[in-house]
Amino acid sequence: MITLHHCPQTRSMRTLWLLNELGVPFQLRTYPFDRTLRSPAFLNLSPAGRVPALEIDGARMFETGAITEYLCERFSPDGLGTRPGSPNRMQWLVWVHFSETLSQHTAALTQQHVALREDHMRSPIVMKLEAARLGKCYAALEARLATPDENREYLLSSGFSAADISVGQAVYMSRHFATLDDFPATADWYARITARDSFAASLPNDDGIYDRDFYAPWPLE
């Protein structure tokens, strides 16, 4: 049995979406996003106290990118995944791991806007810089998706894959801090991939750690 250790509205939603899309049996253990992740029992699953953590084949895994690669190798090597040596392998790896570039900016912005509760703890400069860096990530996606010579519906020309899930979940989170308004091909792609039942099945029941849809970087409220 596979067990996903999960906090809603975090990177573990990426693994949840992937498991839902793979259609393999798994159980979900949901935790509050708090000091529970620092308990000895949780640190035994994930030594830095992070989600996702996955139990599979009697072993314990952490790191979203590694989990994505492993699950795809096991359950969908030629569908959601790509085999080493296949034509799309390089781009698949690039985009699966690019999701982390987006997520680190979202994590910094979540810390600034949400976790640090007092205004004097926050840095407007960091908020502005990190939101601008999300814009650079969107520009990279737009360049990939809005190619002049090819109408690319997904990140890989071969079709929907775990690369779309990985980056799509990262964009789902980053939209709290930077809109897709200036990136039409990326907005279309995002609408396309989030129309899937597997995405709907991975959504949290409530807003979780965010108390609003969008946090503007400046001015500080």
Ligand SMILES: N[C@@H](CCC(=O)N[C@@H](CS)C(=O)NCC(=O)O)C(=O)O
């Ligand atoms: N590179 C790691 C990052 C994991 C990570 O930082 N997860 C966040 C949630 S998005 C977390 O668990 N944070 C808890 C904390 O920092 O205490 C991965 O992709 O799994």
